[in-house]
Amino acid sequence: MNEVMNLQKKIGFIGTGNMADAMIKGLVNNFQDIYKKMYVSDKALDKAEEMAKLYDLNLCQSNVEVVKNTDIIILAVKPNIYRYVLEEIKGYVTNNHILISIAAGISIDFIQGYFDYPIKIVRTMPNTPAFVGEGMTAVTANSEVKHEELETVLNIFNSIGKADIIDEKLMDMIPAVSGSSPAYVYMFIEALADGAVLQGMTRDKAYQYAAQAVMGAAKMVLESGKHPGELKDQVCSPGGTTIEAVYTLEKNHFRGIIIEAMEDCTTKTKKLTGK
Ligand SMILES: NC(=O)C1=CN([C@@H]2O[C@H](COP(=O)(O)OP(=O)(O)OC[C@H]3O[C@@H](n4cnc5c(N)ncnc54)[C@H](O)[C@@H]3O)[C@@H](O)[C@H]2O)C=CC1
Ligand SMILES: O=C(O)[C@@H]1CCC=N1
Numbered sequence: 060m061n062e063v064m065n066l067q068k069k070i071g072f073i074g075t076g077n078m079a080d081a082m083i084k085g086l087v088n089n090f091q092d093i094y095k096k097m098y099v100s101d102k103a104l105d106k107a108e109e110m111a112k113l114y115d116l117n118l119c120q121s122n123v124e125v126v127k128n129t130d131i132i133i134l135a136v137k138p139n140i141y142r143y144v145l146e147e148i149k150g151y152v153t154n155n156h157i158l159i160s161i162a163a164g165i166s167i168d169f170i171q172g173y174f175d176y177p178i179k180i181v182r183t184m185p186n187t188p189a190f191v192g193e194g195m196t197a198v199t200a201n202s203e204v205k206h207e208e209l210e211t212v213l214n215i216f217n218s219i220g221k222a223d224i225i226d227e228k229l230m231d232m233i234p235a236v237s238g239s240s241p242a243y244v245y246m247f248i249e250a251l252a253d254g255a256v257l258q259g260m261t262r263d264k265a266y267q268y269a270a271q272a273v274m275g276a277a278k279m280v281l282e283s284g285k286h287p288g289e290l291k292d293q294v295c296s297p298g299g300t301t302i303e304a305v306y307t308l309e310k311n312h313f314r315g316i317i318i319e320a321m322e323d324c325t326t327k328t329k330k331l332t333g334k
Contacts, residue, residue, distance in 0.1 A: 063091045064218060068211060071129035073122045073144055074136035075101040075110040078161055081190035082133070085219030087114050088192060100125045126151040131159060131212070138162040138331045145173040152178060157208055161185055163234045164331030167201050167227060179203040181212050184233040185219075186241055194220030195237040199227045231328045235321035243320065248273055 070086070070093070072079045079099070086093050100119040101107035111118035119125045126132055126148045136144055141162060152158060157179045160170060167180045181204060185196040196216040200209050209224075216222035225233070251269035256262055279290050295301045 064089060064214070066090045066093055066096065066211070066214070068131050069096045069098065069129040070215070071098040071100075071119075071125035071132045072110075072135050073100055073125055073132065073148070074134065074140075075099050075107045076135060077187060078185065078189075079133070079135035080110065081187040081194070082135070082161075082185065082219060083110065083114055083116070085189040085192050085194065086215065089218035098125045098128045122148055123151050126156070130155070131157045131215075133159045133161060135161055138165050141165050141169070145170065149173045154178060154203065157181060157204065157212065159183060159212065162331075163238060164231060164328045166230075166332060167199070169332055171201070177201075177203045179208065181209070182227060182230060183212075183216065183222075184230060184238045185216065186238050188241055189219035192219055196220065196222045197225045197230060197233040197237070198222050199225055199230060232321075232325045234328050235324040239324050240321075243317065244273065 072083065075083075083097065083099075086097070094115045095117075097114070098117040098119050099107045099110050100122050101110075104120070107118055110116065117128070119128065122144055132148075132152070134141060134144060141160075152174065154177060158170060159181045160167075161183050163184065165182070167182050170180050170182075171178060179201070181198060181200045183196050183198050185194050188194050189196075194216070196219075198209075198213060198216060200212070204212075213222050213224070248266065248269045251272070252262065252265035255265035255268060260268070276290070279285070280287055283290065291305070295305060
């Protein structure tokens with residue numbers, strides 16, 4: 060855990076599903092007493108109730124109640140639900156609030172379109188490893204958001220992993236590389252473990268070996284400053300075992316299939332708001 064920080068603002072979550080859970084868990088671990096300043100609502104009240112009970116948060120009976128009680132509102136509902144929630148809360152959102160979108164494909168303009176006056180909007184794309192403080196979040200804000208307000212938002216996302224400001228033009232491709240990609244990485248870990256089980260290892264050990272290898276390799280990329288290709292070459296002893304596996308992966312389009320899957324992911328992201 061990082062050094063525990065203080066946050067003056069009150070934070071609301073509209074929607075308490077998987078991504079909200081990951082963020083709330085990360086925030087509770089990183090900000091002292093933040094649970095007292097967090098408010099949650101969900102159309103499925105029992106889900107919000109469960110979340111509020113788990114982390115000792117303030118439970119709201121409606122989305123509007125979240126807006127009325129908080130400074131920063133995180134819209135943690137599915138992209139197709141945004142329109143309903145925005146219709147519902149628009150009369151209560153002021154220019155003092157910061158509205159944070161975490162949805163795939165929902166643009167700043169789409170959100171602003173629900174308001175007759177300029178609203179502070181931050182569009183983000185986080186991912187579920189926020190749950191363990193290792194999230195990756197892309198962030199972009201409109202010009203209503205002041206420098207220090209953006210710093211607060213970055214502080215929130217940096218506390219649950221890493222945050223990076225990017226141009227909104229790139230936002231639709233972020234699910235492919237980091238929002239959705241944990242799913243493909245879990246598939247890779249499952250495949251490694253299946254391979255290990257096939258060769259006689261127990262399931263428990265197989266997941267541990269596979270996940271630790273993936274985490275170690277990721278850390279090498281982030282911390283060694285070396286190109287991934289160079290790191291790969293360091294594992295491939297001449298005439299050794301690794302190059303045999305690398306050759307099989309290359310013959311079967313290992314990289315090509317991932318790049319193609321990412322293209323499909325982005326195509327779907329663009330479809331979510333009809334782009
Ligand atoms: N799951 C993930 O890995 C990631 C999800 N996201 C984004 O996060 C958002 C939420 O996704 P998940 O948490 O995966 O979905 P989810 O389905 O787990 O959670 C959505 C929640 O919204 C609630 N809800 C539905 N209608 C509502 C309404 N009118 N008012 C209040 N609550 C309502 C549902 O009951 C549910 O608890 C999506 O926009 C998605 O694009 C972004 C990055 C990663
Ligand atoms: O699958 C989805 O639509 C969401 C967006 C990024 C990750 N999960």
